Amino acid sequence: MLKQLVFKGAAEGPVFLVTGAVHGNEKCGTAAIGRLVMEIESGLVSIGKGTLVCVPVCNPRAYALHKRQAEANLNRVMVRHTSPSLYEHHLANALADIIDGCDVMLDLHSYSSGVRPFLFLDSDTPNHRKYAAALGIPFWITGWDDLYAGAQDLNAGDTMTYAKSAGKLGLLVECGQHEDPAAILHGYHALRRAVAHFGLTAPYDAGDAAKPQVNRLTKIVTKDKAGHFAKTWQHLDPVRKGETVIFYDDGSTLDAPADGVVIMPAPLAEPGSEWIYFGTADA
Ligand SMILES: [Zn+2]
CATH class of the missing domain: 2.40.50.100 (RNA polymerase II/Efflux pump adaptor protein, barrel-sandwich hybrid domain)
Incomplete structure (x- = not known):
């Protein structure tokens, strides 16, 4: 139900999952992943260690409609559904299987109003901070889990809470405004830095990162x-x-x-x- 592209390195290493278009109108992640896939396939970038799993379009129906969702917000129903009734429930089950098979996850999104890329540091652990620092994104938002712990009716589950519950290290990046071409580049740099950080590729340098500004x-x-x-x-x-x-x-x-x-x-x-x-x- 979800198209995956898998690239395996010769050496053992972590399984790194990158996802795009969990929301169908947020296409920068899809484009950023597409660029990396093209570069791997043409030999410009090689995966030396571990496995890269790409899911460029996590909500195909919403993507085709250029809408946030088809029947439900996938990033609010991202739990296992024993009796799935909506389209996104089936997607959530398929994505849960894929997340279960990975060690680290990067989920690329975009947002409505603003230009600055930022990331959600949902689980504030030293490992998450190290991973976040590697991405070179200067704006971090914390407190998502605490906020939604008191709003279960709004959010049954999102990609990061699922990843956390499955024992995976995950970060969600908002690459920029939905229609801003720069969002694709921000997403691409974050993805290249992330896979390099976990040793899948050679080091990747996209310039110095500013000290993060953190808002709760x-x-x-x-x-x-x-x-x-x-x-x-x-x-x-x-x-x-x-x-x-x-x-x-x-x-x-x-x-x-x-x-x-x-x-x-x-x-x-x-x-x-x-x-x-x-x-x-x-x-
Ligand atoms: Zn989104």
Whole structure:
């Protein structure tokens, strides 16, 4: 059900899984993986050690429709389904089998509003920090697991919680804005750095990485009633405590809970789904 491309090195090493288009309209990962696949097949890059498993399109139906999802958000139903009823439940089961067979995972996404690539450090362990530092991405977001632990109705499971539950090391990278060609390059650099970090290829140098700026997620705002953003928020825009972020059509407002930043504003979010998040600088 999911197309995989597998490249095995001559020497023993980790099985590294890279996934793209878990959300069908997020195609930068697919393109970044496609570039690496082409480079391996034409002999420009070789896998010397371990195994590279590529799944360029994790949600084929949504990808064809250029939509986030077909019947459900794959990155909120990423658990094993004993009686799958929706298309994405079947995808989740197929992807779970693939994740189970790997040691390390990199999941490439893109987002609605903003230009800066960032990664989710969901499990804040020394190994995850080492892996994250290797990717050369200067903006990190922590606190996803803590935030969604109290919002099970919104998120039954995502790729990283599944990877963690299966004992795998995983990171999710948001490469940039959905339609920004630069997102493909950010995704490609992150992928090359990741596979080099785990020894699958020769070292890869894409320039010096800045010290990461870490923000902790503190609040999810779902689109529970109609309204609009107070301005065209971009990911990581600063906000002051009490600043109005959303004007609701009923005349009420949603104000920033603390000094900090807005995270992943999604102006076109569907009713009931995540609209914007708040975060604060992590010490
Ligand atoms: Zn996504």
